[in-house]
Amino acid sequence: MNHLLRMEKKADESFRAYALHWINIAIQVDPPLIEAEYAHYFVHTMKGIFFERLCTSTMEPFGEIIRQGETIENAIREGKLHDPHMKTEFEEVYEREEDQASISNSAEQSDSSEDDALD
Secondary structure: OHHHHHOOOOOOOOHHHHHHHHHHHHOOOOOOOOHHHHHHHHHOOOOHHHHHHHHHHOOOOHHHHHHHHHHHHHHHHOOOOOOOOOOOHHHHHHHHHHHHHHHHHHHHHHHHHHHHHHO
């Protein structure tokens, strides 16, 4: 059961894919969960805007929570909602460029250190 509560949606994972992965593990719990517990425990694995928007839906059927989660996901993608806990595409590109620059600088410093050692 603790494994279910520690699960997290990956950044590159769709809401539906995460929900289906989560429920496939949840149905194997012994003793079995009752219907209302699936929604409750699933919503409590969410973070940011997903938790904020779904926390009042824990009494809904699991399928309805998936539908609501997909609506939230689409609204984020369309720029209608902003989740401060999620990186935007711009932030991800910026981080990749910074990482690349850092790697380049490290390689240049290493090369110049080797040149100094040879002198």
